[in-house]
Amino acid sequence: MSTTTAPAVHDNRTAFAEQLIELARADERVVAVCNDSVGSSNLVAFRDEFPDRLINVGIAEQNMVGVGAGLANSGLVPFVCAAAPFLTGRALEQIKADVAYSAHPVVLCGMSPGLAYGELGPTHHSPEDFSWLRPLPGLDIVVPTDREQTRQVVRELVEHPRPTYVRVGRFKVPDLPEGVGEPLQRGRFQTLREGDDVAIIAVGSMVSRAVDAADLLAAEGISARVLNAAWLSPFDSEAVQLAAADCGAIVTAEEANVSGGLGAAVASVVAQQPARARMRILGTDGFAPTGSTQWLLDFFGLTVEGIAGAARDLARDESRGA
Template identity: 70%
Template sequence: MTVLDTAAPTYDNRTAFAEELLELARADERVVAVCNDSVGSSNLVGFREEFPDRLINVGIAEQNLVGVGAGLAAAGLIPFVCAAGPFLTGRSLEQVKADVAYSAHNVILCGMSPGMAYGELGPTHHSVEDLSWLRALPGLDIVVPADRHQTRQAVRQAVADPRPTYIRVGRHKVPDVTAPTDPLERGRFLLARAGSDVTLIGTGTLVSRALAAADLLAADGIDARVLNAAYIAPLDVEAIRDAATQTRAIVTAEEANISGGLGAAVALTVAAQGRGPVVRALGLSEFAPTGSTDLLLEHFGLTGPAIAAAAREALAG
C-alpha cells in the first residue's frame, strides 16, 4: 500500500521533459523541437544552445506551428511541437485534426503548462478543454504523465515508437507517484494502489491527490483502489471494466473539463456494460475565477479531502 508523503518534494515536469528531450536529440538526429516563441516557457533554452538548427521557432503563429510540425514529420523527422497547452490545442485544433491525426503524421504535440498551471492568468491561458477536444480525434494518443518519471518515459516512448501524440507537460509541481523503473505502457492505466471498495482514477496532477484521498478513506476503513490514467487515449477499457465489476463506485479526477475528458471516457465505458456502479466525475464545468493553481484546484474540489468526500458519497449513493 502506498502512503503519500505529504512533505515529499515536488517537481516541475518541464525539467524532466527538457532533459530527456536533449538526451534523445544527442542520440537521434531525427529529433527536432518546434515552438511558438516559447523557447523559455517550453524549457528549450538548452536544446537551442546545443542544436540551434534543430530548434525551429516559428514565432507567434500556432496554426503554422502545427502545420510545420506535420511537414517535418512527413520529411522523416520526429518533431516535438511545443506550445502552451491552450494555444497548441485551441488555436490550431483544425491543424491537429487534419494535419496530424487524420493525415497520420507522427507529430509529438507537447502541451506545456496544461490544466490551470497558469493560475491567475485566467481561463484564456488555462488548458482544461484539451482532453475533451483531442479525445474527439481518432488516431491521436493522449498522454498525461503524473510525475517527472512518467514525463521522461512519455518522451522516450515518443521517439522509440513515433505516432501522432499529445503529451501534457505539467508545470504545476507534483510529487513522484511512480518509480523511475515503472513502465509506461501505451493505452494502460497504472495501478497506483490496490483496493476493493471504490476506485479513484486520477490523471496528471490529480494522481497524487487521489492517493491522498485513499489515505483519508483508509482511516475510515474504506479500501480505495487508485489508478493513474497516464493514457487517456487509447483508453484502458479493461482497467475500467475491472474497476466497475470489482469495486462499488468510481470517482474520476482531472484538471480538465468533465464534458469530454477522462470522466466522460470512463462513464461511457461503464455505461456500455449495461449495469455498473456510480461514476462521479470531478473536474471543471465552468471558467475559473482568479486564483493560484492551488486555490483553483481547491475551488473545483480537486483535493485529497474533496476526492475522498466524493468517494464516500458515491458509495452511500
C-alpha cells in the same frame, strides 16, 4: 515531538527538457518546433546546444503544427511545443487534418496545461483540451504524472513515433513512490493501489492526490483502488469495466473540464456495461475565477480531501445498498 516533512514537488517541464536533450544527442532525427515559447517550453538549453534543430515560428500556432507535420513526413521526430491553450485551441484544425488524419508522427506538447497559468485566467487555461482532442481518431493522448513518467513518455515517443498529444505539467507535483505501479503501457491504465470498495481514476496532477486520498480512506477502513489514466487515448475500457464490476463505485479526478474529459470517457464505458457503478466526476465546470493554480484547484474541489470525500460517500452508499 515528531514532524512530517512534505514531499518535494517538481515541475515536469524540467524533466521533459532534460530527456529531450539527452535523446537529441544520440538521435539526429529529434527536433523541436515552438511558437515564440522557448522559455516557457523550457527549450533554452535545447536551443543553445542544437541551434539548427529548433524552429521558432513565432506566434503562429497553425503554421507551427503544419511545420511539424512536414518535418515528420521527412523522417524527423518533431516535438511541437506550445502553451496548451494556444496549441490545442488555435491549431485544432491542423491537429485534426495535418497530424491525426494524415497520420504524421508529430509529438504535440501541451505545456503548462489545465489551470497552470493561474491568475492569467481562462484565456490561458486549457481544461478543454481533452474534450477537443479525445474525439480525433488516430491521436494518442498521454499525461505523464511525475518526472520519471515524463522521461519515459519522451523516450517512448522517440523510439516509437506516432501522432500524440502530451500534456507536460507546470504545476509542481511530487514523484510517485519508487516501485509503485507497473511501468506505463500505451492504452493501459496504471494500477497504483488495489481495492474493492471504491475506485479512484485520476490523471496528471490529480494522481498523487488520489494516492493520498486512498491513504486517508484506508485509515477509515475503506479500500480504494487507484488507477492512473496516463494514457487517455487509446482508452483502457477494460480497466473501467473491472473497476465497475469489482467496486461498484468510481470517482474520477482531472484538472480538466468535466464535459468530454476523463470522467465523461469513464461514464460512457460504465453506461454501456452490464456491471453499472455509481460515479462522481471531479473536474472544472465553467470558466474559472481569478486566482493561483492552488487556489483554483481548491475552488473546484480537486484536493485530497475532495477526492476522499467523494469516494467515501460512494463507498458508504454502496455498503448501504442505496
